[in-house]
Amino acid sequence: MNLRTLFLMALLMVSIANVQAQIKLDTRLFKNSGEASIAIDNELVQITWPTGEAQFGQVQFDLSSKAPLFRRISVGTKAEPVTVSEELDPVFLLSIGKRDLVSQNGWNIFFDKVPLKPFKMFPVVLKKDSISIETVGSRTVVKIGKLTADHFTGVLEVTFYNGSPLFNIAAVMSTQADATAIVYDAGLVSNDQKWNQLSWINTADELKSSAVKYTDSASNLAVKYRSIAVQGKAGSIAVFPAPHQYFYPLDEAFNLRFIWYGKNYRNSVPGYGIGIRQELQGDQRYVPWFNAPPGTQQRLNFFCLLSSRGNGDALNAVKKFTNADRYVAIPGFKTMSSHFHNEFIMKVVLANQPVPEKPEFVEVFKRMGVDIVHLGEFHYTAHPKGPDSLRLRELTALFEQCRRLSGTKFLLLPGEEPNEFFGGHWLQIFPKPVYWVMSRSSSQPFVEQRPGFGKVYHVGNKSDMLKLLQEEQGLAWTAHARTKGSVNTPDAYAHEDFFKSDRFMGAAWKAMPADLSQPRLGKRVLDLLDDMNNWGEKKTVIAEADLFSITRENEMYAHMNVNYMMLDHLPRYDEGWKALVESMQRGKFFSTTGEVLIHELRVNGKLTGETLMLNAAGTADVRLKLSWTFPLNFIELISGDGKKVYREKIDLRYTKAYGTEQFKFQSRLKGRKWMRIEIWDTAVNGAFSQTFYLKQKKV
Numbered sequence: 001m002n003l004r005t006l007f008l009m010a011l012l013m014v015s016i017a018n019v020q021a022q023i024k025l026d027t028r029l030f031k032n033s034g035e036a037s038i039a040i041d042n043e044l045v046q047i048t049w050p051t052g053e054a055q056f057g058q059v060q061f062d063l064s065s066k067a068p069l070f071r072r073i074s075v076g077t078k079a080e081p082v083t084v085s086e087e088l089d090p091v092f093l094l095s096i097g098k099r100d101l102v103s104q105n106g107w108n109i110f111f112d113k114v115p116l117k118p119f120k121m122f123p124v125v126l127k128k129d130s131i132s133i134e135t136v137g138s139r140t141v142v143k144i145g146k147l148t149a150d151h152f153t154g155v156l157e158v159t160f161y162n163g164s165p166l167f168n169i170a171a172v173m174s175t176q177a178d179a180t181a182i183v184y185d186a187g188l189v190s191n192d193q194k195w196n197q198l199s200w201i202n203t204a205d206e207l208k209s210s211a212v213k214y215t216d217s218a219s220n221l222a223v224k225y226r227s228i229a230v231q232g233k234a235g236s237i238a239v240f241p242a243p244h245q246y247f248y249p250l251d252e253a254f255n256l257r258f259i260w261y262g263k264n265y266r267n268s269v270p271g272y273g274i275g276i277r278q279e280l281q282g283d284q285r286y287v288p289w290f291n292a293p294p295g296t297q298q299r300l301n302f303f304c305l306l307s308s309r310g311n312g313d314a315l316n317a318v319k320k321f322t323n324a325d326r327y328v329a330i331p332g333f334k335t336m337s338s339h340f341h342n343e344f345i346m347k348v349v350l351a352n353q354p355v356p357e358k359p360e361f362v363e364v365f366k367r368m369g370v371d372i373v374h375l376g377e378f379h380y381t382a383h384p385k386g387p388d389s390l391r392l393r394e395l396t397a398l399f400e401q402c403r404r405l406s407g408t409k410f411l412l413l414p415g416e417e418p419n420e421f422f423g424g425h426w427l428q429i430f431p432k433p434v435y436w437v438m439s440r441s442s443s444q445p446f447v448e449q450r451p452g453f454g455k456v457y458h459v460g461n462k463s464d465m466l467k468l469l470q471e472e473q474g475l476a477w478t479a480h481a482r483t484k485g486s487v488n489t490p491d492a493y494a495h496e497d498f499f500k501s502d503r504f505m506g507a508a509w510k511a512m513p514a515d516l517s518q519p520r521l522g523k524r525v526l527d528l529l530d531d532m533n534n535w536g537e538k539k540t541v542i543a544e545a546d547l548f549s550i551t552r553e554n555e556m557y558a559h560m561n562v563n564y565m566m567l568d569h570l571p572r573y574d575e576g577w578k579a580l581v582e583s584m585q586r587g588k589f590f591s592t593t594g595e596v597l598i599h600e601l602r603v604n605g606k607l608t609g610e611t612l613m614l615n616a617a618g619t620a621d622v623r624l625k626l627s628w629t630f631p632l633n634f635i636e637l638i639s640g641d642g643k644k645v646y647r648e649k650i651d652l653r654y655t656k657a658y659g660t661e662q663f664k665f666q667s668r669l670k671g672r673k674w675m676r677i678e679i680w681d682t683a684v685n686g687a688f689s690q691t692f693y694l695k696q697k698k699v
Contacts, residue, residue: 023063024130031135035162038133044071045131047140051075051165057306059160059167061144063128068191069144069156075165075235075306082308084235087192090156091269092124092171092184092300094149095280097289099181105487108513108524110249110480112288114181115281122149123268124171124300126156137653138162138631151175154297161631161682163656165317168682170301174294174517181289182516183248184300187239187260187275190214197231198261198274199311201319203553207312214272218262222255225325226558227318228274229311230261238305238314241276242683243322244521244593246302247558248290249512252283253547255555276302288513296517303683320658321629321683325557327369327594333564336372336580336589337365338415339427339479339508339544341379349397361550362405362412370562371570372411372580374429375402376546379417385439392435392453399433406573413577417479421462422498424489427508427544430474431578440464447471462498469503473578475585480546481507481528490528494535505585506532506539509688510546510561511593519633520680521593526688533674533691534640540609540690542584543591557594564598565589566607587690595685596632600625600662601677608676608690616697618670622677627660630681637667639675639694646672652679669694 023043030038036049043063051057056078062071070088074081097119100112128145135141144156154173161167169186199209200223212230221228227240241247241258256279263272281287292298307314319325327335342361349355365373377398383390395414402412419425420438435453440446440460446467450456459465469476476498478490490507493499507528511521520526525541532539543561550556566588571577583589587609590598602623606612614620624635632652639646648667655661669675672694680686 023128026130026132029132029134030140034135035138036135036140036160045133047133047142047160049140049160050162051306052163055165055308056081057160057165057167059158061131061142063131065128069126069128073237073306076308082235083232084237084306085190085230085232086194087190089189089191090169090186091189091273091275092149092186093121093266093268094124094152094173094300095119095121095183096150096152097181099179099291101179105483107291107293108483108487110288110484110512111286112181113286114289115287120150121266121268124149124173137651138656139653147171147173149173151177159682161657164631165306166303166657168301168303170299172297172299174297175292176294178294180292182292182298183278183280183289185260185266185275185277186300186302187265187273188237188304189269189271189273191271193272194232195230195272196233197311198228199231199315200228200259201225201315203255207315209311212272214263216262218260218265218269220257220277221259221261222257222553223259225315225319225322226258226276226555227315228259228261229314230274231311234308236307236309236311236314238307238311238318239274239276239302240305240318241302243595243685244511244558245514245516245684246276247555248288248514249510250283250287250559251285251546251548253549253554253556253559254283255553256283258555291513291515293515296515298516300516322557322594323629325368327562328597329369330564330597330599332566332568334371334567334570335369336374336563336565337370337545337560338374338542338563339376339417339546340373340550341376341417341548342550343377343379343381343548345377345394345397345401346381349401350394359405360552362410364550364552364556366410368556368560371409372413372565374413374415376415376417376427384416384418384420384437386437388437388456391437392450392456395433395435403573408572409570411570411573411577419485421459421465422476423493424486425479425484426476426486427479428469428474428476429581429584430472431581432576434472434474436468462496466498466501466503470501473581475503475505475581477505477542478507479544480510480512482524483512500537502585504539505542507541508544509541509591510544519684520678520686521684526678529676529691530638530640530645534642534645536642538691538693540584540587541591542589561591561593563589563591590687590689592687593685595629595683596679596681596687597627598624598679598687598689599627601689603675603692606692608692611693611695613695613697614669618668618672618696619666620669620675620694622663622665622667624663624677625661626663626679628655628681629658630683630685631655631657632659632679632681634680635663636678637675638678639669639672641671642673670696
């Protein structure tokens with residue numbers, strides 16, 4: 001160790017001692033040998049981390065009581081850093097309301113109207129009395145002080161990601177109060193008037209800019225890609241939320257102006273700022289907000305991305321994290337999304353409205369990279385029980401439009417949410433157009449030939465419905481299981497013949513309810529999948545969107561998900577889509593929010609939905625190829641023995657943004673009957689596989 005190194009270490013120790021005299025400083029878990037570095041000068045603590053391409057980011061924290069938290073933020077080379085912004089404070093507004101835990105299904109409730117009950121908004125207050133710095137894989141996590149907002153308390157957490165000019169700011173807070181529902185707004189506030197230009201991408205996908213005027217009152221913006229950027233003399237900083245986690249479930253994907261900028265936001269934020277926001281009244285229908293159960297660590301968070309090149313570059317970099325809100329094509333797979341109540345047939349085709357050659361909703365799906373769309377038409381708008389003349393007319397119109405709008409690169413499939421016979425809400429799909437009426441009198445045959453239609457089925461009960469699914473090789477599954485109109489299903493009919501049939505596929509997954517303390521989305525249905533596996537049923541779970549209107553202006557991507565079906569080619573409408581239905585039933589697909597992709601997954605050489613033999617030791621060889629945008633958090637192998645569920649987590653916090661990796665590992669599964677895999681990233685985007693079924697080799 002040379003004299004210069006000894007001198008620098010001594011200087012660092014003196015600086016640390018000076019800081020510790022005023023605030024609590026903890027750097028015991030920070031690795032000095034890592035890629036990031038820290039520098040301390042009295043009450044200033046600076047984090048430097050590599051952002052890729054020989055560039056570095058720097059954030060200087062000011063821990064004095066009255067100064068803004070961020071003294072300076074910069075990015076560039078070590079020799080020539082570009083100051084992006086100065087004298088900034090993070091800001092959080094926490095709205096606290098009441099959750100209805102009584103009328104439906106506890107924390108799984110959707111039919112709640114939180115903003116119609118008493119609620120209050122509180123600014124989150126930071127007391128800068130401590131700081132800890134920790135190396136966690138490829139990340140540097142800084143925890144500062146104490147946060148308070150009414151009966152919520154917590155800590156400010158800033159996470160820097162090596163290899164990317166990205167960092168996350170989170171108010172990690174909890175309460176002991178029961179039946180609490182929350183939403184939050186957040187952002188950055190400027191106390192030093194050096195910003196000069198705002199930029200965003202409007203809903204028409206056009207870059208827009210305006211001059212910063214520090215006297216302008218706060219305004220809300222409808223944008224695309226959920227982001228806004230602000231520029232000083234040189235560098236820029238973009239602010240954006242987690243692309244899916246931030247958006248609690250609604251029936252509509254309306255763009256509710258999720259970005260704010262300006263002075264005195266909500267009359268609660270002194271100074272001029274930019275940030276993310278929620279419309280407290282939602283879409284004026286059922287507005288459940290986020291769950292905040294007692295003792296849970298709720299992460300009120302947003303991301304910041306730095307650029308030395310300006311606002312346009314920063315916003316383009318934000319777009320990359322969601323592949324410009326598009327689902328990436330993977331060889332050997334076709335993308336499918338399900339459960340849309342667009343009601344194109346009843347509202348346009350049969351309402352004597354002009355029928356567009358290229359309907360807007362179809363173009364929206366195509367632009368998002370969705371190859372196959374499964375509809376849920378006639379949702380309380382048509383005549384499912386007849387009379388036959390109206391029902392058959394409606395089905396004919398549906399089949400004709402699906403045929404017309406399908407082609408070699410896009411497949412539009414007829415589908416309904418019948419909600420008859422079985423109980424709760426459920427969806428169905430047939431491998432070809434099928435005429436059926438949801439009623440049958442005592443004198444009517446189950447099936448008859450009708451001129452111009454061919455076979456026409458009349459269904460009068462659940463036995464008829466199962467018989468129809470069997471004869472036409474269709475599938476049914478529980479929609480929004482254990483919530484909404486399926487609050488007690490499929491549990492209530494898990495013992496029935498139709499559920500145990502291979503024609504009842506299983507259930508559908510959506511990120512509902514929302515809980516900011518969870519490291520994954522949609523726990524409700526992932527738990528159900530584990531339960532069905534332990535029941536001994538070979539069921540699959542398909543991702544569903546459950547949305548009504550589909551427009552270019554909507555915030556579609558935040559509320560969307562997709563299934564990657566194992567199909568070499570897209571089925572042609574006129575030839576039927578039996579291969580798709582079989583893939584759904586046999587578990588030949590994975591589901592994702594879009595940012596995490598499973599290119600390959602084999603266990604002992606088998607694919608999902610298949611049965612594999614474990615050796616005498618009960619070990620299984622897992623081969624998994626992933627690609628991702630946000631840095632990953634973990635892989636989890638979930639397995640069960642028919643009674644219990646077991647979890648094995650593989651830490652991936654060493655990963656960086658935009659990676660591809662082939663994983664090979666062994667898992668001990670002795671005594672287990674099934675297994676499946678989930679992968680989740682730092683923004684709580686993720687992907688999950690279907691189930692592998694296990695047999696033990698006898699000794």
